[in-house]
Amino acid sequence: MEPGGAAMAEAGCCLRPFSCEQGLLSRPDGSAAFVQGDTSVLAGLYGPAEVRGSKESPERATLEVLLRPKVGLPGVGERSREQLLRQTCEAVVLGALHPRTAITLVLQVLSDAGSLLSCCLNAACMGLLDAGLPLSALFCGVTCALDAQGAIVLDPTTRQEQEARAILTFAIDSTEKKVLMATTRGSCSVEEMQQCLVAAQRAADTIFQFYRDSARRRYSKS
Secondary structure, three states: OOOOOHHHHHHOOOOOOEEEEEOOOOOOOEEEEEEEOOEEEEEEEEEEEEOOHHHOOOOOOEEEEEEEOOOOOOOHHHHHHHHHHHHHHHHHEOHHHOOOEEEEEEEEEEEOOOOHHHHHHHHHHHHHHHHOOOEOOOEEEEEEEEOOOOOEEEOOOHHHHHHOOEEEEEEEEOOOOOEEEEEEEEOOOHHHHHHHHHHHHHHHHHHHHHHHHHHHHHHOOO
């Protein structure tokens, strides 16, 4: 399923083809596999369920995010991404409706060919949707790379990330295009960051349209 690149024409770049399949797993309460180019992530969501005493919150659901690499054990990189993913999910999940419960999001990396964090964000959102959890908004992830000449590359591959002088990932909400989370690696100016944000917000329109089309295909009765 290939998104149109017209919205990204001004930035001179476009998103890789992406696809999604929900409800793949039987044990979780919600699941989704999201593919961006050759990067793919499988999300499984459990809950709201009983929570252990030490993590229990009387005011809202406790959200936990676990990111598992393709091979080996989670390291520092996975822990950092878990924190960013949890920050994003907590901004939209209406946890106050389920106090004293636990919501666990497990993300399994199937392949990493660049823009892994944004693929994780998109898989997480589709998993939350499949689980039917109440959300204040949808969200999506967009990664931008700045090359040596300062050109913006959206949804970069691993090689493009290695050649970039800066990589920025944004989590953007669907209602006001607000930034729910942003992370940067490398060096860039404030002006370049603003340009990347504008490009990411345009790209988000394409991703949110894909979400809507996916839901329409899934729930329409032919």
